Amino acid sequence: MNQRKLIYVVDDEADICKLVCAELIRYGHEAHAFYTGTQAQYAIKQKQPDLLIMDLGLPDMDGLNLVRQWSHFGDMGVIILSGRNSATDRVLGLELGADDYINKPFDSRELVARANSLLRRISKLASNFQPSADVKLAKFGEWQFDPNTLTLQHNDGQQENLSHSEAELLLSLLKAPRKILSREQLLKERNEASFDRCIDVRMSRIRKKLEHDSTAPRLIKTVYGAGYMLMADVNWF
Numbered sequence: 001m002n003q004r005k006l007i008y009v010v011d012d013e014a015d016i017c018k019l020v021c022a023e024l025i026r027y028g029h030e031a032h033a034f035y036t037g038t039q040a041q042y043a044i045k046q047k048q049p050d051l052l053i054m055d056l057g058l059p060d061m062d063g064l065n066l067v068r069q070w071s072h073f074g075d076m077g078v079i080i081l082s083g084r085n086s087a088t089d090r091v092l093g094l095e096l097g098a099d100d101y102i103n104k105p106f107d108s109r110e111l112v113a114r115a116n117s118l119l120r121r122i123s124k125l126a127s128n129f130q131p132s133a134d135v136k137l138a139k140f141g142e143w144q145f146d147p148n149t150l151t152l153q154h155n156d157g158q159q160e161n162l163s164h165s166e167a168e169l170l171l172s173l174l175k176a177p178r179k180i181l182s183r184e185q186l187l188k189e190r191n192e193a194s195f196d197r198c199i200d201v202r203m204s205r206i207r208k209k210l211e212h213d214s215t216a217p218r219l220i221k222t223v224y225g226a227g228y229m230l231m232a233d234v235n236w237f
Contacts, residue, residue, distance in 0.1 A: 005119050006047070007031045010040040010054035010066070011081065016104075020053065020081075023108040027116065037061040041069075048076055051119055053111070056082040056089070064096055071097025071163050077118045078163075081106065087197070094201040097163040122164050138174045140232040141219055143210060147171060152209060160209040165202050173220065173230040182227035203228060 007029050009020045017033035024031040032049075034040040037058045044052070052070060056063035063080070071078045080093045083104040090101045099118055102111055138145045142155045150167045152160040162170065172186055183199045207214040221229045 003028075003119075003123070005029050005050040007051045007053060007115065008034060008040060008043060008049045010034045010037070010052065010058065010063070012036065012055065012057070012059050016055075016081075019108055020111060023112050024115070027112055035059075037063065037066050040066060044070060050075070050122070051077045051079065051115060053079045053081055053115065056080060056084055056093070064092065067093060067096045067098050071099075075122070077122050079111075079115060079118065081111070091197060091201055094165075094198055095205060097166075097205070099163060099165045118164070121168065137237055138171075139235040139237065140174065140177070140230070141210075143219075145170065145174065162206070162209070166206050166209075169199070169202050170206055173228065174234050177230045177232060177234045180223050180227045180229045185227070 007024050009017050009024075009031060011017050011020075011033075012035050014033075014035065017035070021031040021033050032043070034043060037060050040052075040054070052066075054063050054066060058066075063082070067078055067080065070076065078098045079100045079102060080098045081102050081104065082089065082093075085103045093101045100114055102114065136146070136148065138147070144153045145151070146153070147167065150162045150164070152162065154160075169186060172181060186199050203220065204214070207217050207220055210219050211217045219230065219232055221231050223229055
């Protein structure tokens with residue numbers, strides 16, 4: 001039985017909201033439907049959900065604006081559910097911080113399965129990746145990462161927030177410094193159903209937060225044809 005979570009479904013199609021909410025409730029979650037971006041914004045400010053499932057084609061705003069606004073709240077997952085099926089839209093959604101992108105038409109059981117998978121990853125993120133129960137922070141290069149708050153802090157005080165998916169990727173690299181991790185390995189670790197560019201997109205977002213020049217990265221190296229490697233030693237404390 002899944003632990004009960006609070007989930008908001010944002011879509012201007014009432015039938016879709018009803019279907020998704022009913023399926024989520026059947027699996028033991030608390031689900032609420034919202035039909036506009038404005039309604040969703042107000043609800044999130046009043047009580048933040050564990051997961052936001054949302055369409056992009058909302059009547060009062062582009063759903064990507066909501067993704068941009070809310071995706072960096074470390075304890076809330078974001079799944080895009082959309083009829084925009086082009087690779088460009090999927091890449092943009094992930095670049096803005098969404099954790100997953102599901103195309104319409106969709107199977108409600110698959111949607112719930114992927115939602116549950118994301119919720120499990122979120123709830124286990126810190127404990128699963130810490131080398132021991134006493135470890136709280138990771139120090140690498142000029143950065144310090146806190147897996148409990150999903151925040152990066154530079155030696156000069158600069159702070160960056162990561163989404164769940166970004167934090168998972170970074171923590172995988174931090175667990176294996178100076179070792180090559182393939183894209184397939186990184187996807188398999190997450191038991192994640194996603195398209196083939198999602199790792200590259202998320203790694204690009206991490207680099208933009210870590211590197212002075214993300215086009216010439218020094219901390220995270222691309223090993224062409226093989227994967228990614230963290231070019232720094234890591235101290236856990």
